Amino acid sequence: MRADDQQWETSVERPDGTRRRATIHDVAKLAGVSRQTVSRAVNDKGEIDPATKERVLEAARLLDYRPSRFARGMVQKGAVTAGLVIPDLMNPFFPEVAAGVLEAAEQRGWQVVMWDSRIDEARERDALDVLSHQADAIIGYFKSPDEVLARHLGGVPLVLLERGPQQTRFAAVGIDAAAGLEQGMAHLVGAGHRRIGMLDGVHGPGPRRQAFLEEARRNGLPVDDSWIALCAEHSVAGGEAGMERLLDTRPDITAVFGFNDLIAVGAMRTARRRGRRVPDDLAVLGFDGLSLGELVEPALTTLHIDKRRLGRLAVEQVARLRAGEEPLRGADAWLAPELVVRTSA
Amino acid sequence: MRADDQQWETSVERPDGTRRRATIHDVAKLAGVSRQTVSRAVNDKGEIDPATKERVLEAARLLDYRPSRFARGMVQKGAVTAGLVIPDLMNPFFPEVAAGVLEAAEQRGWQVVMWDSRIDEARERDALDVLSHQADAIIGYFKSPDEVLARHLGGVPLVLLERGPQQTRFAAVGIDAAAGLEQGMAHLVGAGHRRIGMLDGVHGPGPRRQAFLEEARRNGLPVDDSWIALCAEHSVAGGEAGMERLLDTRPDITAVFGFNDLIAVGAMRTARRRGRRVPDDLAVLGFDGLSLGELVEPALTTLHIDKRRLGRLAVEQVARLRAGEEPLRGADAWLAPELVVRTSA
DNA sequence: CGAGAGTCCGTGAGCGTTCACGTGAACGTT
């Protein structure tokens, strides 16, 4: 085999000398049959002599022919592609949501193209610009406001993850933070805690903080901003740093609620490093229910979310949008967390 | 607005009464312009009067027109789609690899459609059947042998993850288990360990076990199958169960090497539950370098892999295949793990 | 006032498939 054999085999010469991918026509010519016969061979349809079929396939192999998915899509309708935009694949929460999306999509025969926005609004827009051209619907977490999304959406249906109904005019699925915090606070207050802090996430006052404040008020606890510290990132390190600050401003807290499990784990680590026993001196409550929480010490008490279900629900929401039906609203689209009591609180 | 307005607005009636999605032609007709002008408007090209552009966009909005990505793809070449097949999104290892793939793909302007095979060969084949039609190249973990892959591939370039050069004729990128085990074993033996067991993964004797045996021999340690237990799944639970059996058959071990970090963590838990202190009574060594390992107690000593880099490398490998270049072989495509000593060993 | 330039818009062709037919040959049936 000569060195340039591969070049010769895998493409076809143009009049201008450049090379292009082989088309069905090239295969037909080489095999001495019509396009239709090539189509029959490669698609394993009937009505073809086994011998010619073999000859066609050989020609296809030689030219490294692969049907254009675009040309196919033109004529065969029904291939659905959903876009999925995830803010941070390193946070174990999101792969699990993604798994739910993939599972539901597979069942429906859809495919999903994935995008990691890495919590960057510019990358969010890039994702939308691409996916609005390449996907039939988009599911995802977005920081950008509705108007920006709409501008980069070009009319493609969108299902937002965890953006409250008051906060968006798009269809959405999410988590009922209030229902979660109610359980969580009841647990902490029931254990005698009155001085409860919160380690909030980076995106400013969201539903979780709001629910936290609401429940604190309902339980007659002292509430003001001094009980809340912001974490620069939604990670263990972010939680560690946030907890440092919270303990500085509020050394008297006896319990802390973490925006998510990662932050809560960070809080535990800082607390112990600073000489507080968990849960005896300081109770820690997480939010997410990562399996990681069972592995740390002490095991993390948390408000568990069925993340796979959230993903499946998002796909169902997309299906409704596509069918022209009303999207799910309220409790059907808003999952309630479940308190899982382990040892950290 | 009447109840059927939405129907009317979002689709176009066919002669036979059914409805289809609006095309560029429908928009042109409604706006009283030509297809080309519609194209100019929706693609934000120049050479169009702002007023007519507005009129066209309004018509497009009314008909809920979105350009067919297939028709676009037909004429505008260059959109590359890669398929990524992951065995288990719940294992934190794989999202990190995926993140690397997504990162590199984004840089090249490619998109990636993801598939979770959930360690099921039938699902692997489904993935290939779909992706071979919809993707320009495929990256992934596969259990199925080469012939099966080839049969469902239809000529699409494939880059295998972690399948050794001797084990496949496809291009691949992976991890140099031997280089890792050399460091790991040196560490354990250097600490005085002579009776070292292994918790192997579910897929039978792979490179990691082979490297383990090799190094054990090189260090003059006793080696036979009694020092190895199989884990039914690559998870903490799998590691726990495997460790139970290993401690039953080999109560005299002083160190154990886990197939991956999850299994190693499981091993630690079982060891401690059975009254052995880690690392004093039993040293535990992991493989993967999940960030989880820093969080458990004691912190896991492990052979760390740059998983993102592995993902990026896979994309680079695909790029080579597509360019007709020789794929990377040897050290360039086979990442060496790095021993990260923490406290478990 | 006519030539040239600029602005806006339309026309035909072509992208690579598949689908619904149409055709011709070989074979059997009455």
Place this chain on the structure above:
DNA sequence: AACGTTCACGTGAACGCTCACGGACTCTCG
């Protein structure tokens, strides 16, 4: 011998879009 059937294959059209043209119209300026 005339006719239907089956098999293997080919032909034209259609899918929805963009690109390279070209045409009409307005504006400017010598």
